[in-house]
Amino acid sequence: MPEGPEIRRAADRLAAAVAGQPLLRAQFAFPALKRFERLLPGSRILSITPRGKALLTAFDNGWTLYTHNQLYGVWHVAGPDERPATSRSLRVALETRRASILLYSASNVELWRSDAIETHPFLQRLGPDVLEATLEAATVAARLRSPAFRGRALGALLLDQGFLAGMGNYLRAEVLFDAGLHPGLRPRDLDDAQTTRLAEALLAIPRRSYATRGIAPTRRMRADYLAREGEAFRFRVFQREGAPCERCGTPIARIASQSRPLFLCPRCQPARW
DNA sequence: CTTTAAACCTGCTGGC
DNA sequence: TGCCAGCAGGTTTAAA
Numbered sequence: 001m002p003e004g005p006e007i008r009r010a011a012d013r014l015a016a017a018v019a020g021q022p023l024l025r026a027q028f029a030f031p032a033l034k035r036f037e038r039l040l041p042g043s044r045i046l047s048i049t050p051r052g053k054a055l056l057t058a059f060d061n062g063w064t065l066y067t068h069n070q071l072y073g074v075w076h077v078a079g080p081d082e083r084p085a086t087s088r089s090l091r092v093a094l095e096t097r098r099a100s101i102l103l104y105s106a107s108n109v110e111l112w113r114s115d116a117i118e119t120h121p122f123l124q125r126l127g128p129d130v131l132e133a134t135l136e137a138a139t140v141a142a143r144l145r146s147p148a149f150r151g152r153a154l155g156a157l158l159l160d161q162g163f164l165a166g167m168g169n170y171l172r173a174e175v176l177f178d179a180g181l182h183p184g185l186r187p188r189d190l191d192d193a194q195t196t197r198l199a200e201a202l203l204a205i206p207r208r209s210y211a212t213r214g215i216a217p218t219r220r221m222r223a224d225y226l227a228r229e230g231e232a233f234r235f236r237v238f239q240r241e242g243a244p245c246e247r248c249g250t251p252i253a254r255i256a257s258q259s260r261p262l263f264l265c266p267r268c269q270p271a272r273w
Numbered sequence: 274c275t276t277t278a279a280a281c282c283t284g285c286t287g288g289c
Numbered sequence: 290t291g292c293c294a295g296c297a298g299g300t301t302t303a304a305a
Binding site for chain 2: 070071072073087088089105106107108151152153156258259
């Protein structure tokens with residue numbers, strides 16, 4: 001569940017299951033964290049909140065769990081003493097009387113003093129979270145025009161968590177298509193109308209993904225996921241190479257940008273105009 | 274300054 | 290069917 005919308009949906013599920021609950025048992029598959037299996041139980045889980053693609057689980061004894069799923073981490077909610085049938089490796093288990101939350105496969109797991117969590121090197125560098133409800137298009141537009149960002153190619157900028165936290169590779173492609181912009185363009189190449197349109201897409205597309213059900217963790221799981229969850233975020237260019245553009249019928253192209261696949265409509269997203 | 278490439282973490286996919 | 294290289298929705302680091 002890699003990008004901002006999927007992480008935030010996971011946070012919602014986890015918080016609904018265990019926020020406010022006293023911790024009965026903790027398990028960590030990392031030697032450096034073993035001591036917390038004794039230290040954390042007895043405290044209460046205060047909150048589970050996303051920061052871009054990272055997740056912070058705060059306990060009322062002054063500790064905060066930092067997790068980042070990278071490409072492959074996945075959270076499960078299970079009943080007490082229950083473990084899902086999966087071949088993945090269990091990395092974190094937090095058990096309460098009501099439910100357990102289980103993190104599989106992730107390698108990025110740390111415990112921080114809550115009063116120092118803001119000094120975490122990853123969190124410290126994050127820009128505003130693109131899914132934060134208070135973030136406005138005018139703020140994003142101003143950010144696009146700022147000296148720090150106006151000279152960067154959009155393809156790279158839209159993956160930079162220091163620009164907007166929570167963006168990711170599928171969102172980048174969908175935002176650029178929505179705004180009708182080529183990834184090689186820079187904010188300083190855009191006129192006011194284009195800047196505004198891009199700023200609005202940068203908020204609207206992630207919010208739409210979050211409001212629908214985001215996307216399935218893997219392609220294989222997609223069919224099952226859709227059957228279970230109902231409507232999902234619909235890609236217009238991502239992973240649609242060769243399919244006709246819904247606006248103009250031109251086949252969607254696949255290029256590489258930042259060593260990552262990027263899908264676009266060559267006609268709707270021209271490099272020059 | 275910005276961009277690029279490689280490395281790391283782990284699991285899935287596609288091809289043989 | 291089984292195996293394995295390469296790829297993936299991420300991020301950091303070093304080098305260009």
